[in-house]
Amino acid sequence: MSKAEGGLSVRDLSVERGGRTVIADLSFEIEPGQAVLLTGPNGAGKTTLIRTLAGLLSPIGGVIALQGAAVDDQLSEQCHYVAHTNAAKTDLTVRQNLRFWARFMRGVPGAEEAAISEVGLASLGDIPVRYLSAGQQRRVAIGRLLVAKRALWLLDEPTVSLDAANTARLEKFGNAHLAAGGMIVAATHIPLDFKPMVELKLSPVAFDAEVDDLWGELPPLQSGAEA
Amino acid sequence: MELLRRELAAAVRDGGSVGTVLGFYAIAVAMMPIAIGPDLKLLGRIAPGVLWISMLLAALLSLGRLFERDVEDGTLDLFAMSAVPLEVITVVKSLAHWLTTCLPLVLLTPVLGLFLNVDFAAVPMIIVTMLVGTVAVSFLGAIAAALTLRSKRGGVLVALLVLPMYVPTLIYGISTVSLLMLTPGSFVSPLLLLSAISLVSLVIGPIASAAVLRFQMQ
Numbered sequence: 001m002s003k004a005e006g007g008l009s010v011r012d013l014s015v016e017r018g019g020r021t022v023i024a025d026l027s028f029e030i031e032p033g034q035a036v037l038l039t040g041p042n043g044a045g046k047t048t049l050i051r052t053l054a055g056l057l058s059p060i061g062g063v064i065a066l067q068g069a070a071v072d073d074q075l076s077e078q079c080h081y082v083a084h085t086n087a088a089k090t091d092l093t094v095r096q097n098l099r100f101w102a103r104f105m106r107g108v109p110g111a112e113e114a115a116i117s118e119v120g121l122a123s124l125g126d127i128p129v130r131y132l133s134a135g136q137q138r139r140v141a142i143g144r145l146l147v148a149k150r151a152l153w154l155l156d157e158p159t160v161s162l163d164a165a166n167t168a169r170l171e172k173f174g175n176a177h178l179a180a181g182g183m184i185v186a187a188t189h190i191p192l193d194f195k196p197m198v199e200l201k202l203s204p205v206a207f208d209a210e211v212d213d214l215w216g217e218l219p220p221l222q223s224g225a226e227a
Numbered sequence: 228m229e230l231l232r233r234e235l236a237a238a239v240r241d242g243g244s245v246g247t248v249l250g251f252y253a254i255a256v257a258m259m260p261i262a263i264g265p266d267l268k269l270l271g272r273i274a275p276g277v278l279w280i281s282m283l284l285a286a287l288l289s290l291g292r293l294f295e296r297d298v299e300d301g302t303l304d305l306f307a308m309s310a311v312p313l314e315v316i317t318v319v320k321s322l323a324h325w326l327t328t329c330l331p332l333v334l335l336t337p338v339l340g341l342f343l344n345v346d347f348a349a350v351p352m353i354i355v356t357m358l359v360g361t362v363a364v365s366f367l368g369a370i371a372a373a374l375t376l377r378s379k380r381g382g383v384l385v386a387l388l389v390l391p392m393y394v395p396t397l398i399y400g401i402s403t404v405s406l407l408m409l410t411p412g413s414f415v416s417p418l419l420l421l422s423a424i425s426l427v428s429l430v431i432g433p434i435a436s437a438a439v440l441r442f443q444m445q
Contacts, residue, residue, distance in 0.1 A: 051304075054304070054308055055307075055308060056304055056307060056308065056444055057445065058445065074310070076307075076308040076309075077308065077309065077310045079308060081304060081305060081308060083301045083304060084301070085299070085300050085301030086300060086301065087300055087301040087302045087304070087305050088300065089233070089237050089296070089300070089302070090300075091237050092233070092236060092237060096233070096236065100233045101305075104309065104311075105309065106310075
């Protein structure tokens with residue numbers, strides 16, 4: 001999990017969702033220490049792009065390359081991904097959740113303690129995540145960024161349910177990550193203050209009608225599962 | 228591995244699900260003498276079969292949720308991105324299911340056998356066949372759990388998909404026990420076949436369910 005030397009380059013990327021082209025021939029580059037802010041209306045392909053960079057969707061064309069990385073290095077292993085969901089087990093405590101990710105992602109042992117206080121959850125470390133507010137649960141997901149080093153942070157609407165103070169906190173973490181030579185790709189509707197930062201405006205491809213976020217949510221899973 | 232520890236911790240915290248499964252097993256078995264009547268000989272003869280079928284149905288209850296939570300909260304995405312192959316993840320998840328569902332069910336079996344006037348000489352063998360056979364329950368079940376992730380009636384669908392796959396396990400599990408009671412010494416070959424099924428599912432289950440999960444995520 002060494003830090004990648006070079007930047008990330010994306011060439012002629014095309015991605016399809018449900019038989020419709022969502023991203024067509026997109027090319028851009030990210031230098032080490034640079035953040036890219038993805039903006040654009042719902043359905044512009046922000047989440048699709050992030051999930052493609054994370055290796056969760058396969059593009060129909062184009063190349064995503066991390067320069068200076070060994071051939072067998074998977075880009076996805078160099079990424080942190082904060083999605084709409086928090087990837088926290090609600091039955092487990094804040095500490096248990098972050099400790100699990102720290103070990104699973106081969107972070108520094110004990111990194112979860114620092115992360116818990118960094119995101120301001122020190123007094124709630126032993127509370128099951130179920131009892132936290134939406135913003136506090138979001139901070140558990142953000143704490144995951146701090147438990148292991150990754151070259152590229154992929155943030156999909158990271159500020160959802162965060163208040164101003166915690167948005168500022170996130171910007172602080174991001175800027176420290178950039179200063180250490182890391183990269184950030186963030187999709188957001190509210191301005192985030194990462195430096196240095198470029199904005200990548202996505203617009204819907206071949207739009208025929210009002211379409212919500214093309215990636216959409218997962219279809220509702222079986223209800224009553226919590227019983 | 229760390230994931231196994233977390234799965235077990237989550238299962239303990241969420242003790243309700245293990246309790247539900249065990250309760251279902253106990254009630255299903257306890258209702259059998261009521262339905263069939265107090266014919267001790269008959270009960271004793273059908274006991275291994277009743278125990279096996281009730282146990283399979285009970286184990287299904289918790290199978291549907293094997294990957295569901297991880298998909299809902301986005302954990303599976305992070306698993307897929309990590310350097311750990313998805314196959315290893317499915318092995319660990321299936322193993323956790325076996326430890327938290329199948330093992331308690333098997334341990335409860337001797338007690339429930341009392342309801343059915345089970346032949347005590349057969350109890351150790353019922354336990355052994357169940358311990359071996361339930362490996363297939365967890366590992367083949369994971370395939371069905373992965374397949375039904377996106378469907379609304381996943382629970383029922385899991386049963387439909389997976390029960391036919393359990394038929395060989397059931398056949399050899401029961402025939403091991405009944406051969407032991409009829410002609411002692413001749414139970415070895417069905418027991419070996421039972422083990423073979425479990426060993427095959429130990430290999431196929433994780434590979435197949437990981438492949439299905441990859442497909443489901445696209």
